Structure formats: C-alpha cells, structure tokens
C-alpha cells in the first residue's frame with residue numbers, strides 16, 4: 001500500500017529554514033517518493049525548487065544555500081508507477097497582483113472539477129491537474145484584504161480531504177479539513193513554529209510537539225500563532241490507514257503512538273485468529289510491530305525471517321516490465337535457514353488487489369516453509385477510497401470479489417485471518433465516530449460519486 005503525501009512548514013527567523021525542511025522531508029520520505037519540493041520566503045517574495053525524485057536527489061547543497069529565508073514549506077509525494085499520470089511536484093506557487101502564496105497539500109479535493117471549472121471560466125489557466133494548484137489559485141484570488149480572510153474564504157469552498165501548509169511572503173499557514181482525514185501536527189523550535197504531517201519529522205529536527213491542528217482549523221503563524229476554526233457540520237473521518245500503514249511507527253497520530261497501535265493490532269489478531277505454529281514473521285516494515293504484538297500475545301516466538309531491501313525505490317522498478325515482475329524478489333529476501341521446515345504465522349498490514357501477497361507467500365514456500373498462516377491487520381477492503389488513497393477500482397479489490405475462504409485458496413496459504421473492524425478500532429483506541437472506515441464498510445463520510453473507480457490523486461495502494 002502506498003501513501004499520500006508528506007507536508008511540512010517552518011517559521012523560524014534566524015534559522016536555516018530550507019535546510020530544516022530538507023531534513024524534515026527525509027523523515028517524511030515514506031509518504032512520498034516521486035517528487036520533492038521546498039518553497040522559502042525571504043520576507044518580500046516566495047522562492048521555489050520542486051522536481052521529480054527523492055529528497056536527496058532533488059536538492060543539492062547549492063540549492064539549499066540559495067534558498068534563504070525566515071520561513072519555508074516542503075512536500076514529498078508518492079511514487080505512483082501504476083498511476084495514470086505522473087505526480088506534479090509541489091509546493092505550487094501562485095501569484096495574483098500583490099498576493100503570492102505557495103501550497104503543499106496532502107489529501108483529495110472531491111469538488112475539484114467544479115472549482116477548476118469556475119476558476120477557468122474567470123480566466124485562470126491551469127498548468128497541472130493537481131489539487132494544490134486549485135487551492136493556491138483559490139487562495140490568491142479569494143476575497144479579502146488579509147491572508148486570514150483570503151485563506152478562510154478559500155478553505156470554505158473546498159470539499160474533501162486536505163491537510164495543507166501555505167507560505168506567503170510574511171506568514172506560514174497550516175490547515176486541516178473539517179473531517180480531519182489526514183494528520184497535521186504543530187511544534188515549536190527555538191522560538192519559531194513548525195507544522196508537519198507526522199511528529200517523527202518534528203523529532204528529527206529537534207522541535208517540540210505542541211498539539212495537532214484541529215479538524216477545520218487554520219493556524220496562522222508569524223512570530224505568534226492565531227487560528228480560525230471553520231464550522232464543523234459534518235462528521236469526523238480520520239483515516240484509520242494512518243495507524244495501519246501510512247504513518248511511521250515512531251509518530252504519534254491523533255494522540256496514539258503508531259507503534260503501540262500496531263502492537264495492539266497484532267495482539268487482537270492473535271486473540272481473534274489463534275493458530276498453532278513455530279514462528280511469527282512480519283512483512284517489513286509496516287507489519288513488524290503487529291507481528292511482535294501477535295508473538296507476545298500468543299507466546300509464539302517472533303523472528304525476522306523476511307528481510308527488506310529499503311533501497312529499492314519504485315521509481316527504479318517502474319519502467320521495466322521484467323524488473324516489475326521481479327519486484328517482490330528485489331524487495332524481500334527470506335532467511336531460508338530460519339524458515340525451513342517451520343510453521344509460520346505471517347502478519348501483513350493489508351491485502352488490496354492480492355497481487356503482492358501470493359509472491360511473498362511463494363518466496364516463503366521456496367525458502368522451505370512447511371505451513372504459512374496469514375494474518376492481516378486491516379479487515380477485508382471492499383470499497384475504494386474517495387479521500388485520497390488510490391485503491392484503483394472496486395472490481396480490483398480482491399475482497400470485493402471473493403470470500404475469505406476463496407482468497408485463502410487464491411493466495412495459497414494454510415489459513416487466513418483478517419482483523420475484525422471492532423478489533424481494529426479497539427487496537428487504535430480511538431472512538432469509532434472519529435474514524436473513517438469507508439474502505440471496509442462503504443460508509444463514506446461525504447457524498448461521493450464512486451462509480452467503480454476511485455476519486456484520487458497522487459497516492460496509491462498496493
């Protein structure tokens with residue numbers, strides 16, 4: 001499963017803000033590996049560098065030295081080798097007379113078509129299909145004589161999921177949609193302030209976590225902080241896949257350390273789907289903590305029987321069909337001496353199309369596994385996402401087409417156990433009414449025209 005985007009922002013006069021963003025983007029690299037970008041404000045104007053590639057590939061020392069200013073924002077977006085279009089590098093910078101703003105966005109604007117049409121009919125031309133460009137154009141063209149008025153007016157027109165950072169010549173803004181679909185945290189740093197998709201980015205640059213940006217809140221940051229709260233008429237809908245897969249285990253998301261949530265997911269799986277076996281393995285990295293949780297709860301030893309090559313980026317695999325077919329072998333290597341003759345419990349985060357899992361199972365069988373019992377942290381995925389995660393079309397979701405016994409047979413495993421929805425909610429330890437669970441139960445938090453395709457941009461699910 002692939003992630004949506006990572007966003008970051010810093011307002012810290014006197015500090016090397018571009019370099020802080022650069023290091024923070026490294027911490028958020030797991031949320032996006034196709035493009036990276038940084039925009040910096042020097043007090044009078046906003047300057048931008050954004051290109052396709054990993055963070056380390058996009059920025060040279062010279063780039064960072066040339067990006068000087070008291071505030072900056074950054075963005076990483078995911079490598080989408082199966083996506084229909086290449087992602088657009090962000091931040092996106094827009095100008096309208098005296099108003100200039102750069103926007104970094106994580107999410108999916110569900111009324112983007114009508115907003116784009118309205119902007120086009122008032123003479124604005126688009127250079128990408130990115131939601132960030134729509135948001136940036138809305139902000140610089142909205143009514144108002146202050147950034148607070150313009151941003152608030154623009155945000156009221158957006159529907160769907162968005163966590164954004166906005167950089168103007170004199171201000172950093174961090175905002176979240178009223179449903180609170182994607183995370184966004186605030187921190188302090190040497191008298192300045194930062195905003196990040198995940199708290200792990202705050203840790204890496206020595207910032208102190210202050211609080212989460214609230215759903216529907218826009219935080220305006222200069223030397224001090226003020227905020228505007230949008231009316232919240234609809235329900236909350238925090239994406240539970242942040243805890244299952246997207247966020248790093250060392251991030252605290254909605255008040256819950258992701259590592260602990262995943263340990264609890266594994267323990268729940270052991271309770272709901274016990275089986276007699278010799279070893280517990282996790283599919284690295286996202287299921288490692290859940291496998292440890294399963295092991296602790298069941299008393300069956302945990303072993304690192306499947307090693308991951310973390311340096312095989314999807315961008316390298318994508319252009320060549322033969323290499324794409326080899327993708328799983330390039331990425332995972334089983335420890336045959338440990339696995340041979342053993343009855344394995346293999347814990348994974350989710351099964352989407354069911355194309356990757358049989359290859360992993362096959363690798364374990366080839367390494368001599370006697371039995372493979374698969375345990376999955378996410379309940380069966382039966383509905384595509386409408387809020388920014390590309391699960392392709394409903395007919396491609398294996399659990400939308402097959403029953404659990406049929407999936408077990410298709411995957412070639414000795415047993416298959418999915419977490420229940422209630423078990424997963426217990427593990428995450430958040431009230432059900434705060435969560436989006438639509439890909440399991442089809443109960444979308446906003447009216448969407450799903451058809452049979454997902455309404456997504458820039459993110460993808462395995």
Ligand code: SF4
Pocket residue numbers: 181238239240241384385386387388389436437438439440
């Ligand atoms: S539908 Fe699923 S993936 Fe999409 S936001 Fe909701 S929980 Fe997350």
